[in-house]
Amino acid sequence: MSAIETISEQRCFGGVQGFYRHASTACGGPMRFALYLPPQAAQGPCPLLYFLAGLTCTEETATLKAGMQRLAAELGMALVMPDTSPRDTGFDGATGDWEFGEGAGFYLDATQAPWSTRFRMESYVVDELPALLAEHFPVDVTRSGLCGHSMGGHGALTLALKHPQCYRSVSAFAPIMAPTQVPWGRKAFPRYLGDDASTWAGHDACELVRQHTFPGTILIDQGEADPFLHTQLRPDLFEQACAAAGQSLQLRRHAGYDHSYWFIASFIEDHVRHHADALGLA
Numbered sequence: 001m002s003a004i005e006t007i008s009e010q011r012c013f014g015g016v017q018g019f020y021r022h023a024s025t026a027c028g029g030p031m032r033f034a035l036y037l038p039p040q041a042a043q044g045p046c047p048l049l050y051f052l053a054g055l056t057c058t059e060e061t062a063t064l065k066a067g068m069q070r071l072a073a074e075l076g077m078a079l080v081m082p083d084t085s086p087r088d089t090g091f092d093g094a095t096g097d098w099e100f101g102e103g104a105g106f107y108l109d110a111t112q113a114p115w116s117t118r119f120r121m122e123s124y125v126v127d128e129l130p131a132l133l134a135e136h137f138p139v140d141v142t143r144s145g146l147c148g149h150s151m152g153g154h155g156a157l158t159l160a161l162k163h164p165q166c167y168r169s170v171s172a173f174a175p176i177m178a179p180t181q182v183p184w185g186r187k188a189f190p191r192y193l194g195d196d197a198s199t200w201a202g203h204d205a206c207e208l209v210r211q212h213t214f215p216g217t218i219l220i221d222q223g224e225a226d227p228f229l230h231t232q233l234r235p236d237l238f239e240q241a242c243a244a245a246g247q248s249l250q251l252r253r254h255a256g257y258d259h260s261y262w263f264i265a266s267f268i269e270d271h272v273r274h275h276a277d278a279l280g281l282a
């Protein structure tokens, strides 16, 4: 049995909010995650919602700011919030730039040295973490949904489109929807994946949806006062790609909302209920 270290566990809405650390094979070192277990977990395994956070975030960000636990407790849904990358890698250039490296893993498996030995967030989120959770906690990983914000929204969309057998539902807040065409992706992808741009397409929601659609409606909320909207996120491109591919998409634009967790907290209930429906909890 793989070992997990408990950093903290606290009672929350009748369940338990925990923070944990373990030795990750995929990421070649310690990884942290947060897990909320609702009160129903005392009776048996609960369906699981992943929340993937964005640039500069950790496992604490959505756990503390999104406000998911009250409704998750009511519905009997477990929540898992992984860290956004490996930490303390010691790699040259891994820290000091908030758009790349630690805190900016982009939910992909890097192929370029030195990143390829540690920055393997796709394998971590899709394979290693669910297996670890199933081994140690009362969660039913066969009933999982995937949500994320910004870089984590990119992670939610791309991982769900690439691994639809692993997730019953997907949603995102202000995701990076066309990373191969915007500065954040064009900075990170060559360093993680190399200069051959054809390899970047496998991590771009617009490109992926053209190859295979997700069996269910993708829910996306986007603030119209988001400073990254036109330069980094590009919902217009994803909307066009989904329409061309026949992908069911509910893209909601909200006047006055920005990129922050105040925006996420305002609409998180709709996302939790979207996943609860697909996970058989509604």
Ligand SMILES: N[C@@H](CCC(=O)N[C@@H](CSC=O)C(=O)NCC(=O)O)C(=O)O
Residues within 6 Å of the ligand: 053, 054, 055, 056, 057, 061, 065, 098, 149, 150, 151, 152, 259, 260, 261
């Ligand atoms: N450079 C700034 C802004 C960083 C920022 O806005 N991060 C977002 C995600 S952006 C895309 O992935 C975020 O979620 N921040 C956490 C929060 O609590 O708002 C900075 O370094 O602060």
